[in-house]
Amino acid sequence: MQEVPFSEFGEEVVRAEGLKKVFSLSRKQQRLEKTGETQKVAVAGLSFSAYRGEIYGLLGPNGAGKTTTLRILSTLIRPDAGDAFVCGHSVRGEAQKVRDSIGFMTSELKLEGFFTPSYLFDFFGALHGVDKETLAKRKQELFARFGIDRFAEVRVKDLSTGMLQKVSLVISIVHDPAVVIFDEPTNGLDVLTAKVVTDFLLELKAMGKSILLSTHIFSLVEKLCDRVGIIIDGKMVSDGTLADVCGGMPLEERFFEIYHAIKGETV
Amino acid sequence: MKLLALMKKEFTRFFRDPRLIISMLLPGILIYIIYSVMGAAIFSEEEDYSFKVYVSGDSAVVSTIEAAVTENDWTAEFLPAEDEETAREAVRSGEATALLVFSPAFDDMIALGPLASTLPRAEIVYNSEDGASAAFATLANTILDAYARTFSITMSDFAAEENFAAQMMAGILPFLIVVFVFSSCMSVTLESVAGEKERGTLATILVTSAKRWDIALGKVIPLACVSLIGAASSFLGVALSMPKLMGVSLGAAVSGVGAAGYVMIFLLIFSFVPLIVAAIAAVSTLSRSVKEASAYTSVIMIFVMVLSIVTAFVDGIGGWVSFVPILNAVSAMQGVLAGHMVVWQCLVSVAANLAYAALLVCLIGWMLSNERIMFGK
Numbered sequence: 001m002q003e004v005p006f007s008e009f010g011e012e013v014v015r016a017e018g019l020k021k022v023f024s025l026s027r028k029q030q031r032l033e034k035t036g037e038t039q040k041v042a043v044a045g046l047s048f049s050a051y052r053g054e055i056y057g058l059l060g061p062n063g064a065g066k067t068t069t070l071r072i073l074s075t076l077i078r079p080d081a082g083d084a085f086v087c088g089h090s091v092r093g094e095a096q097k098v099r100d101s102i103g104f105m106t107s108e109l110k111l112e113g114f115f116t117p118s119y120l121f122d123f124f125g126a127l128h129g130v131d132k133e134t135l136a137k138r139k140q141e142l143f144a145r146f147g148i149d150r151f152a153e154v155r156v157k158d159l160s161t162g163m164l165q166k167v168s169l170v171i172s173i174v175h176d177p178a179v180v181i182f183d184e185p186t187n188g189l190d191v192l193t194a195k196v197v198t199d200f201l202l203e204l205k206a207m208g209k210s211i212l213l214s215t216h217i218f219s220l221v222e223k224l225c226d227r228v229g230i231i232i233d234g235k236m237v238s239d240g241t242l243a244d245v246c247g248g249m250p251l252e253e254r255f256f257e258i259y260h261a262i263k264g265e266t267v
Numbered sequence: 268m269k270l271l272a273l274m275k276k277e278f279t280r281f282f283r284d285p286r287l288i289i290s291m292l293l294p295g296i297l298i299y300i301i302y303s304v305m306g307a308a309i310f311s312e313e314e315d316y317s318f319k320v321y322v323s324g325d326s327a328v329v330s331t332i333e334a335a336v337t338e339n340d341w342t343a344e345f346l347p348a349e350d351e352e353t354a355r356e357a358v359r360s361g362e363a364t365a366l367l368v369f370s371p372a373f374d375d376m377i378a379l380g381p382l383a384s385t386l387p388r389a390e391i392v393y394n395s396e397d398g399a400s401a402a403f404a405t406l407a408n409t410i411l412d413a414y415a416r417t418f419s420i421t422m423s424d425f426a427a428e429e430n431f432a433a434q435m436m437a438g439i440l441p442f443l444i445v446v447f448v449f450s451s452c453m454s455v456t457l458e459s460v461a462g463e464k465e466r467g468t469l470a471t472i473l474v475t476s477a478k479r480w481d482i483a484l485g486k487v488i489p490l491a492c493v494s495l496i497g498a499a500s501s502f503l504g505v506a507l508s509m510p511k512l513m514g515v516s517l518g519a520a521v522s523g524v525g526a527a528g529y530v531m532i533f534l535l536i537f538s539f540v541p542l543i544v545a546a547i548a549a550v551s552t553l554s555r556s557v558k559e560a561s562a563y564t565s566v567i568m569i570f571v572m573v574l575s576i577v578t579a580f581v582d583g584i585g586g587w588v589s590f591v592p593i594l595n596a597v598s599a600m601q602g603v604l605a606g607h608m609v610v611w612q613c614l615v616s617v618a619a620n621l622a623y624a625a626l627l628v629c630l631i632g633w634m635l636s637n638e639r640i641m642f643g644k
Contacts, residue, residue, distance in 0.1 A: 076642065078638065099475060099476040112468050123275075124471075127475040127477045129268065
């Protein structure tokens with residue numbers, strides 16, 4: 001475990017150092033991407049940091065490497081080069097400890113419809129090694145805070161999309177992780193459910209959690225994020241507070257200025 | 268703790284879902300109904316039999332039997348048995364259909380009824396392995412029974428009932444057991460592993476601090492238990508319908524197996540259920556969807572069926588078979604059911620199957636850690 005450093009932004013809870021990930025392309029993928037290359041560099045030497053109690057946004061177009069980066073940080077995949085540290089634990093050498101420190105979510109709802117929120121909360125709590133007493137206390141507290149208590153014994157498949165999203169979010173923090181990683185939090189959600197998610201993220205921030213999210217929605221970054229990293233073709237091209245990155249311009253305008261400068265093409 | 272939570276979840280999903288429970292128990296009930304109907308249909312069919320019957324002693328009932336044979340559109344040749352032992356040998360060898368033996372002055376004694384000095388006796392000697400012989404014996408017995416109720420009828424069947432039943436059971440049951448067990452395992456495992464992978468819920472579990480080994484075991488153990496219930500249902504369906512399908516009593520069919528044999532059959536099933544579950548779970552983990560996993564599993568099922576039917580036709584398989592998964596269990600079960608159980612072969616088979624299942628669980632654990640398999644990258 002590495003010592004967790006402090007900076008002007010506070011305690012550094014996530015640090016990526018030169019992350020690199022290369023995927024092999026199947027013939028089918030080569031045809032789809034219209035390339036003869038057998039490999040694709042998804043992430044090319046990515047470095048950034050996120051701090052306690054802030055919301056950090058990874059902004060980039062589809063295929064930029066955002067999801068790959070978050071999957072590396074969640075220990076679902078291993079980097080080919082470089083390393084990342086979550087609460088001082090290496091994703092390469094201390095995957096188990098990293099998993100104890102994070103909650104991972106995507107906008108796609110991935111809970112088994114047969115079970116109730118209460119059952120799933122207990123199940124994931126047990127998988128994270130949370131003791132029964134703490135689990136019961138957290139369930140009561142979180143279910144009440146997010147209005148799930150009335151639906152605790154209703155099967156997940158019978159819940160509304162908004163409530164289901166809330167349940168997924170609450171379950172992702174069952175073990176009280178220091179860091180919540182959220183891949184495309186509002187992607188494909190209707191406006192009401194998207195509001196549930198953004199409100200929830202702000203609540204988490206108020207609770208002192210660090211949130212790392214990926215998105216391609218400018219308004220979401222402007223509304224939620226304290227700092228932002230712009231990724232294009234697997235490389236971090238700009239990283240800092242919104243004010244630093246935008247330099248007085250609207251985020252969308254600034255993004256396309258950077259994009260045009262790097263890719264040499266207009267959209 | 269984490270393993271228990273994973274196992275509990277699988278059990279909960281099964282035991283709280285009536286549809287899953289029904290899908291496990293229904294095959295056994297359906298097998299019982301289908302086989303019973305088939306048995307009734309088979310035994311109601313009449314064939315054009317031609318009988319050669321030796322008669323030892325004399326009785327007017329022979330002409331009644333002859334008339335009944337003609338009424339059934341069958342033909343019969345009744346010949347006096349010059350030597351009873353020679354006639355018995357002819358029935359045993361299949362040269363003659365049956366032998367009717369009447370005690371001296373049979374008709375006179377029947378006429379005297381309770382006043383007769385000795386009890387008149389009749390004996391039908393036949394071979395139930397021969398369809399014609401069995402049909403004649405049934406007909407003759409029915410007529411003799413109606414002729415008078417004051418004498419005894421002895422049915423002497425040359426087919427050793429236990430051996431015949433045991434051979435039949437030994438040949439068919441292990442194959443059926445394997446097929447039913449495989450079907451049960453398929454129905455629960457595909458959905459639980461490939462289904463979870465397809466829906467993405469498996470990835471949610473992978474982000475928790477549960478070890479891959481725990482996740483693999485947490486799937487295989489409960490699924491094996493649930494599959495055992497399905498297999499037991501199917502096995503009972505087969506065992507109870509067998510008398511109706513084959514025309515033998517269950518008691519006679521299994522009398523040669525004994526308690527030790529049943530324990531061994533249970534151990535063999537207990538060993539290959541986790542093996543099949545682990546194999547299907549491994550294929551499911553490898554597949555991207557339930558559809559893909561079903562296609563791969565169907566190929567394995569055909570392979571397993573061929574392996575299990577092969578043992579019914581191949582004699583003198585060597586000791587090496589004990590190390591071949593599935594084939595070892597089928598071969599050992601056939602031995603147990605046929606009444607010549609080889610204990611070391613059974614125990615080696617059980618140990619080998621459990622070892623293979625453990626290896627497959629390790630393989631699943633490794634696959635769960637493999638990003639190319641789990642995320643197609």
